[in-house]
Amino acid sequence: MWDDSSIVRLANSRGCKILALAIWPLCVGVCHVDAKLNSYRVSQRHMGAEATLVFYAPNPSVANEVAETAFQRIAELDSCLSDYDSRSELVRFGRSSQATETLGIRIKLSEDMWNVLVKSQQFSRLSDGAFDITVGPLSQLWRATRKSAELPAESVLAARRAAVGWQLLRLDPANRTGQLQLLNMSLDVGGIAKGYAADEALLILRESGVTRAMVNFGGDMALGDPPPDRDGWPVTLSPAGDNRSVECKLRLANCGVATSGDAWQFIEIEGRRYSHVLDPMTGLGLTARRGVSIVAATGTEADALASAVCVLGREKGFKLLAKFAGASGICAENTESGIRWDCSEEFRELIGKGGCQEPQGSEVPRQ
DSSP states (O other), rough: OOHHHHHHHTTTTTSSSSSSSSTTTTTTEEOOSSSSEEEEEEEEEEEEEEEEEEEEEHHHHHHHHHHHHHHHHHHHHHHHOOOOOOTSEEEHHHHGGGGGGTTTOOEEOOOHHHHHHHHHHHHHHTTSSSOGGHHHHHHHHHHHHHHHHHOOOOOHHHHHHTTTGGGGGEEETTTTTEEOOSTTEEEEEEEEHHHHHHHHHHHHHHHHTTEEEEEEEEEEEEESSSSSSSEEEEEEOOOOTTTTTTEEEEEOOOOOEEEEESSSEEEEETTTTEESSSSSSSSSSSOEEEEEEEEEESHHHHHHHHHHHHOOOOHHHHHHHHTTTTTTEEEEEEEETTTEEOOHHHHHHHHHHHOOOOSSEEOOOOO
């Protein structure tokens, strides 16, 4: 049987290679739990990250069938939501804003595209634009900036920012259509797509009768019922990266988990460190040394909220969490005086339920 540490490493894998990967279609890590269930762990790569399923099933035949179906679902979402694939629905939708004659036309959207856009607009509205999937023009520019290690000219940044604004994406629920209202707009759903895909993969497992399961998609997680004879999946959250002074070990089930920040992905330009997390207001990567871990009702919520809170910071970010039932989080910042952290009251309750101590180190004074 797997020990807790193997699942902890899995849960804390964002930004690093997951160890002991299974080679599809084989299910590895099989162990006898009882007369009815065995545990299985298998991975595939999608959306530029490892998607790993850990679940309990009665036999290898069932395990392979449900895992294959779950990965097919993830691959389907990848082909729909990718902003790297010119054939994806997301990119094709963005093309409607590339010419005046097609600007503002109503585009019929698939159910998945519609769901992601509706949820994204909700997060944008409640976060006052800290979460914004219309940052596509800025995302493309920032990717080029990270490769060249040279900041773009302010005039170039200004031109890209002018094509960004979540209010400029119009959705019509009666006809399930979308409209882009400004020339040269494009969408980037990187802050929500993996969480949504993790939820959908978990749903596939549940509908197949496999309820004791977890999906880890590059650190964005969707957790189902806990392993047999356990009260939750062991998960270690490290918003400050390798700094163990701010680390929380929890036992969680039937929720979503995500971490966002600059601990693993960043670049230094002209002596300044920039995160891979983009600030929609500036068009550049965040310069605050900030990491955020979120527990929420779903992987979709956790993924989007982690990005939004990372942009907003502790005070505004925790106010945003309060708008979502069951959402909680911890925020850690690397300052000249060391790591400073704070967590929401709901997150403290999670720590207490898990019988774990709060992180060690300097805590941000509460107001």
